[in-house]
Each structure stands twice: as C-alpha cells, then as structure tokens.
Amino acid sequence: MNKKKIKHFIILAVFCSLFQVYGQETTKYSIIPLTEKLKPIEGEFIIDNQTVIFDNSKQNKADASLFIQSLNDIYQIKPVLINTKPKSNFLQIDYCKSMQIDAYKLEVNKNNIKIRGGKNGVFYAFQSLLQLVKKDDQGKISIPCVKIKDKPRFQWRGMHLDVSRHFFSKDVVKKYIGRMAFYKMNTFHWHLTDDQGWRIEIKKYPLLTQKGSWRKGTVVGHAGYSKTFDTIPYGGFYTQDDIREIVAYATERHINIVPEIEMPGHAVAALSAYPQFSCKGNVNGVEKNWGVFNDVFCSKEETFTFLQDILDEVITLFPSKVIHIGGDECPKEEWKKCSVCQANMKKMGLKDEMQLQSYFIQRIEKYLNSKGRTIIGWDEILEGGLAPNAMVMSWRGTEGGIEAAHLKHDVVMTPGKYCYFDHYQSDPEDEPLAIGGFTTVSKIHEYDPAPKTLPKNVRKYIKGVQGNVWTEYIPSDSHLEYMVFPRLLSMAEIQWTTVKRKSYPDFAKRLTAHYSLFNKLGINASMSFFDTYMKIEQNKDSNGIVVSLSNSIPDSKIKYTLLVSKDNIQQNAYSYPIYLTENCILKYNSIIDSYQGKSKTIKFNINKATGKPLIFIEKPSKYYGDGSGFCLVDGIVPLSQNDNKRWMTWSDNNAEIISDLKSTQTISSVSIATFTDTLRHILKPKTVKVFVSENGNEYNEVKNSLITFNGDLTNITFDKENNIRYVKIIAENAGKIKLPNSNKEEYSWIFIGEIIIE
Ligand code: ACM
Ligand code: ZN
Numbered sequence: 122m123n124k125k126k127i128k129h130f131i132i133l134a135v136f137c138s139l140f141q142v143y144g145q146e147t148t149k150y151s152i153i154p155l156t157e158k159l160k161p162i163e164g165e166f167i168i169d170n171q172t173v174i175f176d177n178s179k180q181n182k183a184d185a186s187l188f189i190q191s192l193n194d195i196y197q198i199k200p201v202l203i204n205t206k207p208k209s210n211f212l213q214i215d216y217c218k219s220m221q222i223d224a225y226k227l228e229v230n231k232n233n234i235k236i237r238g239g240k241n242g243v244f245y246a247f248q249s250l251l252q253l254v255k256k257d258d259q260g261k262i263s264i265p266c267v268k269i270k271d272k273p274r275f276q277w278r279g280m281h282l283d284v285s286r287h288f289f290s291k292d293v294v295k296k297y298i299g300r301m302a303f304y305k306m307n308t309f310h311w312h313l314t315d316d317q318g319w320r321i322e323i324k325k326y327p328l329l330t331q332k333g334s335w336r337k338g339t340v341v342g343h344a345g346y347s348k349t350f351d352t353i354p355y356g357g358f359y360t361q362d363d364i365r366e367i368v369a370y371a372t373e374r375h376i377n378i379v380p381e382i383e384m385p386g387h388a389v390a391a392l393s394a395y396p397q398f399s400c401k402g403n404v405n406g407v408e409k410n411w412g413v414f415n416d417v418f419c420s421k422e423e424t425f426t427f428l429q430d431i432l433d434e435v436i437t438l439f440p441s442k443v444i445h446i447g448g449d450e451c452p453k454e455e456w457k458k459c460s461v462c463q464a465n466m467k468k469m470g471l472k473d474e475m476q477l478q479s480y481f482i483q484r485i486e487k488y489l490n491s492k493g494r495t496i497i498g499w500d501e502i503l504e505g506g507l508a509p510n511a512m513v514m515s516w517r518g519t520e521g522g523i524e525a526a527h528l529k530h531d532v533v534m535t536p537g538k539y540c541y542f543d544h545y546q547s548d549p550e551d552e553p554l555a556i557g558g559f560t561t562v563s564k565i566h567e568y569d570p571a572p573k574t575l576p577k578n579v580r581k582y583i584k585g586v587q588g589n590v591w592t593e594y595i596p597s598d599s600h601l602e603y604m605v606f607p608r609l610l611s612m613a614e615i616q617w618t619t620v621k622r623k624s625y626p627d628f629a630k631r632l633t634a635h636y637s638l639f640n641k642l643g644i645n646a647s648m649s650f651f652d653t654y655m656k657i658e659q660n661k662d663s664n665g666i667v668v669s670l671s672n673s674i675p676d677s678k679i680k681y682t683l684l685v686s687k688d689n690i691q692q693n694a695y696s697y698p699i700y701l702t703e704n705c706i707l708k709y710n711s712i713i714d715s716y717q718g719k720s721k722t723i724k725f726n727i728n729k730a731t732g733k734p735l736i737f738i739e740k741p742s743k744y745y746g747d748g749s750g751f752c753l754v755d756g757i758v759p760l761s762q763n764d765n766k767r768w769m770t771w772s773d774n775n776a777e778i779i780s781d782l783k784s785t786q787t788i789s790s791v792s793i794a795t796f797t798d799t800l801r802h803i804l805k806p807k808t809v810k811v812f813v814s815e816n817g818n819e820y821n822e823v824k825n826s827l828i829t830f831n832g833d834l835t836n837i838t839f840d841k842e843n844n845i846r847y848v849k850i851i852a853e854n855a856g857k858i859k860l861p862n863s864n865k866e867e868y869s870w871i872f873i874g875e876i877i878i879e
Contacts, residue, residue: 147627149265151634152252153610154273154305154617155627162266164231168192168254169262172200175213183373185214188247195641196254196262209233214243223307224272229253229264241375245271245305252303252638275570277533277585278616279308279379280609285315285390286411287592288357289601295370297605300644302374304613309371310445310587312381313359316389316408320358321380321438325430328394334358336390336407343554343763344411344593346801364438372440379497380439384428385418385481386451392416398424400459411593413450420477421461429488436492443512446485448498451478471505479505486511497533500525516540516589523575526582534586539568540612542604543591547649550764551719553603555594562632562650563673565611566625573620588612599645606639606646607632626675633674633713651718653679653711657755659732665702666725666732666756670695672711672718681709701756703727725756729788730780730848730878732756738777738849741769745872752874754780758794758834759874773868776806776852780876785815785844792836793850794874799858804869805830806852811837814847833874848878 146161176185185202193199206213212234220226225238225246236246249271253264280301282289289297298309313321319333335356341349359367371378392404400419408414418424435444453474456462462477471477478501486496486508497512500521507513512531515522522532534540537558544558570586588609595601610632614623632650639646656669670679679695684706695709704727710720735750746752746769759767769776782788795805809828812820823839830836852873857866 147630148634150253150267151631152249152269153628153631153635154614155622155631156249156269156271157619157622158268158270160268162230162268164266165263166229166231166234166266167261167263168196168198168200169210170198171210172198173203173207173211174200175203175206175211177204177206178214178216180216184244184247187244187373188251191247191251192254195251195638196256198262212236214238214246216240216243221272223276225249225269227267227269227271229266229268231266234264241307242272244302244375248303248305252635273305273617274619275583275585275616277308277587278306278613279310279533279535279585279587280306280605280612281310281312281535281587281589283312283315283590283592284320285312285318285592287596288318288320288355289592289598290357291359291363291367293598293601294367297601298367298371298374298376298378300606300609300642302376304610305617306609306613307376308585308587309376309378310381310589311378312383312445312591314381314383314391314447315387316414317411318356318358318407319390319394321364321382321435322358322360323431323434324361325434326395326427329391329431330358331394333390333394333407336409338409340410343556345557348800350409361434361438368439377441378439379441379443379445380435381445381447382428382431382435383447383449384485385420385478386413386449387447388418389414389416392418395427398427400455400462413452415452415454417451417455418481419459419461420456420465420481425484425488428485432485432489432492436489436494442494443497444489444494445514446482446489446496446498448478448482448502449500449516451501453478473505475505477505478502479508482511483508512584514587519570522583523579526575526579530582531584532582533584534570535589536568539565540586540588541591542588542608543594546604546608546647547652547719548654548764549766550761551652551721552649553594553600554763555604556591560608561673562608562611563625563629565608566614566623566628568615569620570615586612586616602645603647606644607635607650608647610635629674630676633716636716648716648718650674651677651711651713651716653709653718653721655709655721655723657751657757659751660700660702663700663702664732665700665727667698667700668707669698670709674711674713677711677713679709679711681707683707701725701727723757726758726875726877727756728877728879729782729786730754730876733783734781735876736779736781737769738779739771739774741771741776742870745770750778753778753876755875757875758877762796762798762833762872768872768874770873771852771854771871772802773854775854776850776871776873778850778873778876779817780848780850780878781817782846782848782878785846787841787843788813788845788848788878789841790836790838790877790879791848791850792834792875792877792879793852794833795835795852795872796833802858802867802869803872804855804858805835806871807855808853809835809837810851810853811839812849812851813842813845814849815844817847820847820849834877850876 209232214236217237220239222239223241225242227246228235256262319329323329338350338352389408392399393407396404404416456474500515513525514533516535519536526532543556544560545555571580571583653672658667683691708722711718745765791811797805811823814820826839855869858869
C-alpha cells in the first residue's frame with residue numbers, strides 16, 4: 122500500500138468503527154424528535170421501588186405527576202414525589218426562569234437524574250426520559266446514562282384533527298393529545314365544524330348540535346367515483362363540559378388547542394340548522410358527501426351577529442390567543458346570485474367576490490381582535506386582500522405561506538404534499554381506501570418548512586409546521602391511529618430538530634426502535650414503513666422487463682423468491698435488479714430487526730408485448746395511469762380496479778393503441794384487461810378489433826377473430842399471422858350510460874390495465 126492508500130484505509134477504518142458505535146447509540150438513545158445535543162455516558166440509572174422524585178419548586182408538580190403516571194402505565198413502577206433532597210437514587214427537577222420556555226437539560230448518572238428546564242422544558246425532559254427507559258426480561262427498569270441539552274426549532278408544532286367528517290370521542294381526542302405531547306408537539310388544531318357535521322355545543326344556538334351534528338347517511342366508497350350513500354344516521358358532538366375537560370387535559374401536557382370554526386365556506390351543517398344565514402334561505406340538510414359545496418354563509422348583517430355570538434362562546438372555552446376561522450374553499454356562486462351580497466359589494470366598493478371574502482374575514486378578525494384574540498386562516502384568506510393581523514396556514518403548497526411571510530405575517534406551513542396524513546402511506550393497492558396522494562414517513566422527514574433558499578427576513582415569519590388529518594376516509598379510532606402513526610414521529614422531528622442535525626438514515630433506525638413503544642402503548646401503527654417498493658422498467662437490451670426493489674430503511678434486507686417453474690426456484694437477498702424474460706411469480710418482503718413489511722406476491726405475464734413501446738392514437742385521460750402508458754406492458758394484470766396508476770382510461774372515445782413488437786413475430790391472440798363498474802360509468806368495450814402490420818403503414822384486420830371473456834380479461838384469438846411487428850387494438854366505447862337516480866346520460870369510460878400479445 123502506498124502512503125496515500127494507507128491514509129485512506131485508516132480514514133475508512135475509523136469511519137466504519139465510528140459508524141458502528143453511532144449505529145448502536147442510535148438505538149440505545151432513540152429519542153424522537155432528535156435532541157440538539159446528546160452525549161452518551163457509560164452506565165445506567167436503575168429505577169426501583171426506592172427511587173424518588175425530588176421537586177421543591179412552587180409549580181403544581183403536574184409534570185412530575187404525569188411522568189410518574191406514564192411510568193406506571195408503561196412499566197408498572199411508581200416513584201414517590203418528595204420535597205427534601207435525598208442522597209442517591211433520585212430524580213431532581215428544577216424549573217429555570219432564565220431558560221427558554223421549551224428548553225431543557227437532562228443528566229442521567231448512575232446515582233441520580235437531574236432535569237433543568239423552562240416552563241415547558243421540564244415536561245419535554247420527562248418525555249425524553251420516558252423514551253429512554255428500558256425494561257429487561259428480569260423486570261429491571263433502567264435508563265442509560267446520558268447528558269442532553271435540547272430545545273425546539275419551531276414554536277408552532279402542530280397536529281390537526283378533523284372531527285366533522287368522522288366524529289371521535291372525548292377519550293380518543295385526549296389520547297391523541299397525549300401522544301402529541303409525548304413527541305413534544307404543542308399545538309392541537311381542532312377542526313370542529315364543516316359541511317358534514319357541527320361538533321361544538323353553542324348554548325345560544327342549540328340547533329347547531331341538535332340538527333347540525335347529524336347527517337342522514339354517508340357516501341359509500343370514494344366520493345370521486347361513488348354515487349351511492351348509506352342511510353345510517355351519523356353524528357356526535359362535544360358538550361361545553363367535554364371541551365373544558367379536553368382543554369384542561371391538553372394544558373397539563375403543554376398543548377394549546379386552536380379551535381377552528383369554518384367560515385364563510387364549509388358551512389352546510391351550520392346552515393342546515395340556521396338556513397336564514399345562507400343566501401337562498403334554505404339548504405338541503407347536513408352533507409352526506411365529501412367535497413366543496415355552494416351553500417356558504419351570506420354576508421348579510423345577521424350572519425355576522427350569529428358568528429360573533431358563536432365566537433363569544435368559543436373564546437370563553439378556549440384560552441388560545443389564536444382562533445382558526447377556516448377561510449378555505451369558499452365557492453362564490455351563491456354570492457353572485459344574492460341581492461344582499463351584491464348590494465354589500467356595491468355599498469363597500471368591492472370589485473369582486475374575492476374582495477367580499479376578504480371583507481368577511483376582516484370583519485371577523487376585527488371582532489376577535491377586539492376580544493384580545495388573533496385569527497389564523499387557510500391560505501385562501503390571501504385572496505382579495507389579507508386581513509391586517511392574520512396568520513396564514515399554507516396548505517395548497519408553500520406559495521401562500523411565502524407570500525404571507527413577505528407581507529410580514531406569521532405563517533404555519535402545512536403543504537399537502539408533505540403534511541397531509543389522509544394521503545396513502547404505501548402502495549394504494551395494499552392500503553385501506555384513502556383520499557389519494559402519497560405521503561410517506563421519508564417524504565415528511567425530507568421537508569424543510571423554512572429552507573435557507575428563502576431570505577432570512579421571510580424565514581423568521583415561518584412559525585412552524587403541522588400535520589393535517591382530514592377524516593373523510595378515516596371512520597374509526599383504530600384507523601385514525603393507523604393513519605397517524607408512525608407519520609406523526611416524522612412530523613415531530615421536522616418540527617423540533619434543525620436541518621443540520623436531521624438525518625433520515627438515523628431517524629429510520631430510531632423509528633424502528635419506537636415500534637416496541639407503540640406495542641407497549643397499544644398504538645395501532647401502520648407497518649407500511651417497512652414495505653418494499655417495486656419499480657419495473659423496460660429491458661433495453663432484450664425481451665421482458667427489469668425489476669428493482671427498494672425500501673425506506675437503511676441497512677435492512679429485502680428477501681425475494683422467484684418461481685419460474687417447478688425446477689427453477691431462486692431464493693435470494695436482493696442486491697441487484699432482477700431480469701424477467703418468462704412467466705414467473707415474484708415474492709418479496711423487507712426484514713428489519715423483528716419487523717417486516719407487507720409480503721408481496723406478483724404474478725408476471727411476460728409476453729410479446731411486455732416492455733415494448735406503445736403508441737396511443739386516441740389520447741387517454743391524464744387523470745389515470747402512469748403518464749407513459751408503460752403500466753399496460755409491465756407484465757402485471759392489475760388485481761385492483763381502484764389503483765388508478767395501473768389503468769389507462771378513455772371517456773367518450775375509443776381506445777386505439779399500437780404495440781410495436783420491435784421485431785417481426787408470429788402471433789395468434791391479443792388479450793386486454795378491462796372491467797365493468799356501472800356505478801363509476803365504466804363499461805367493457807362494445808367490440809375489440811385487432812389489426813396487424815409488418816411496416817406500420819398498412820394494417821389488415823386479423824381473420825376469423827373470436828372474442829371470449831375470462832374474468833377481467835377480454836381475449837381475441839385469430840388465425841396465425843406471420844411477420845407482424847405492429848399490432849393495432851381498437852376497443853370501441855360502449856356508448857352512453859344512464860346516471861343512477863337521474864334521467865341524464867353520460868359517456869362511459871373504458872379502463873385498460875394490461876395488453877397481452879401471444
Ligand atoms: C384544506 O385542506 N381544505 C384546508
Ligand atoms: Zn348572500
């Protein structure tokens with residue numbers, strides 16, 4: 122080895138050994154969110170029946186009491202709280218006025234544990250401690266020695282919960298808040314009102330809950346396709362006593378609750394109870410469907426009195442300085458037709474309905490400001506002019522937030538792409554129905570709400586970041602947990618930890634360690650974090666396709682089995698892409714510690730069209746498929762009719778596709794995957810015709826063709842054709858279909874999921 126090589130070798134060796142230690146430390150000290158500074162120390166502090174907690178502060182000792190309660194709940198041990206300092210085997214806490222409110226220092230030694238922190242910081246130190254506790258098989262409870270100095274990056278560390286689309290009981294809401302606190306979040310955004318249900322008791326307007334908290338049924342399946350509704354009455358609300366109890370529970374855990382009362386849109390439930398505050402004066406009842414609806418609050422004077430009365434009660438229940446007034450997705454159709462709204466616009470010199478929306482929000486802001494409160498609204502409140510003191514919650518992207526920050530308004534970032542927990546977290550084919558989207562643990566972790574690319578004087582207005590949980594497709598408590606965990610931990614980390622400290626591979630290791638805590642706490646966390654993703658590409662050199670497997674956990678193993686025939690079964694740890702040139706079954710899964718993701722079994726039909734180019738003569742819909750149309754020749758006949766990426770679709774036209782086999786071949790059959798679902802207006806094609814060509818210029822229709830159906834496959838067999846390079850398939854649209862419960866007709870859709878040529 123020459124000198125340079127030796128030097129490199131030493132650096133590499135040191136790096137590897139450091140990495141090993143770092144790996145072990147990561148799981149021993151797997152605190153989420155990652156701390157600012159953590160110094161491992163040799164040894165451990167043992168918690169036994171003699172361990173005491175010494176708190177001589179003037180505080181109400183709520184933080185220590187909650188710690189003892191959690192320790193007892195998780196590890197069945199209950200240290201005693203005392204006022205005089207013992208010699209050893211104690212935990213001492215000191216509230217420190219000079220420290221930043223959320224900051225803390227924690228030192229765990231063999232003899233004692235010391236916590237110093239700001240008003241909230243002590244509580245956060247306790248959460249770190251709880252995450253460090255280990256209980257071994259003999260029942261020994263210990264905490265590894267460590268020195269920690271910690272404080273958060275952002276001051277608004279939020280989670281939102283929509284209780285209108287589906288209602289969650291008082292106890293579920295408390296559990297949600299408790300778990301937020303465990304991960305050092307401090308703001309619970311409670312979405313209490315929407316079109317599908319009003320959920321907060323207002324004494325002055327009892328019909329809001331008597332009528333407005335109940336709907337007569339709910340859409341079945343995805344509102345994007347479904348036209349059916351059940352007839353099961355659905356409802357629920359929180360009494361003012363419930364709310365006081367939840368606010369007290371949150372306050373103990375250093376969480377501020379920001380209530381949201383939606384206006385001027387998303388108001389159907391309220392207007393069903395009090396239709397006099399709509400433009401038309403009548404409304405069809407609490408919404409049973411999900412979406413955006415035209416019935417919104419009218420700008421008449423009486424509406425403002427009504428809303429101000431409601432807000433009066435809201436602010437007596439919620440101590441929060443900030444009140445969320447919604448402001449999103451307000452259609453202007455009714456305002457355009459309403460003589461009162463139009464007269465108001467004229468009187469106040471408002472040039473369009475956007476300005477009327479701005480007027481609406483500004484009036485409410487003025488009222489709440491007069492009561493010592495401020496407003497926050499979704500980014501639509503920028504339209505028509507932002508209210509002077511309003512905070513903005515940026516959800517349609519980050520542009521609204523950045524614009525507001527430029528205008529010197531405080532901002533909370535919640536862009537859908539990174540912060541919406543109603544999105545899928547793994548392959549939709551294997552997941553419970555969700556609204557759409559794809560927001561994984563790693564995608565959330567990658568998000569920086571206040572990137573260095575923004576000027577400093579803009580960044581300083583970005584007060585934090587929040588995860589939003591809309592519950593249209595989240596009907597139960599266990600499903601709520603499934604959608605929230607483990608993604609909440611990723612959100613917690615971007616809220617607390619600086620970009621400089623944040624590392625995804627390190628986070629993934631700590632997150633894996635947290636699954637044992639999920640078990641102890643009885644959290645129904647999704648295991649999708651451990652799932653394996655398959656990518657299929659054309660084999661550029663030969664026939665068939667190339668399959669790559671990946672997951673989002675560093676240092677994990679992907680195991681796969683490839684079954685080609687009885688005598689050809691390959692079992693391997695995945696390291697390189699797999700080439701598939703004949704029919705086979707591929708099974709795979711990721712294994713990490715004692716966890717695994719979903720085991721997948723994929724049947725590949727490798728045929729003459731697989732991996733070959735397609736030409737779309739009739740343009741497919743851009744809302745379905747994978748963009749390129751490769752999904753039709755990837756060797757997979759879709760198993761699910763709901764996985765939009767796997768189906769290319771055509772409405773009011775025929776599907777006309779040419780497959781280029783790249784060389785001349787002999788063929789005698791074409792099959793396409795299609796299906797019928799009248800509720801979604803999807804019909805199998807009326808006819809399927811096949812034309813063939815050697816050169817791509819002149820096509821002849823195949824002879825003696827015969828159509829047969831085999832499940833979702835439509836098979837066309839015909840007399841053998843030799844020297845064929847191009848195969849044109851014309852699937853004829855089945856025509857118009859009558860809409861259910863209506864006399865209207867609409868063109869049907871053709872869905873094609875795979876093309877097989879033999
Ligand atoms: C929203 O998601 N409509 C704020
Ligand atoms: Zn009106």
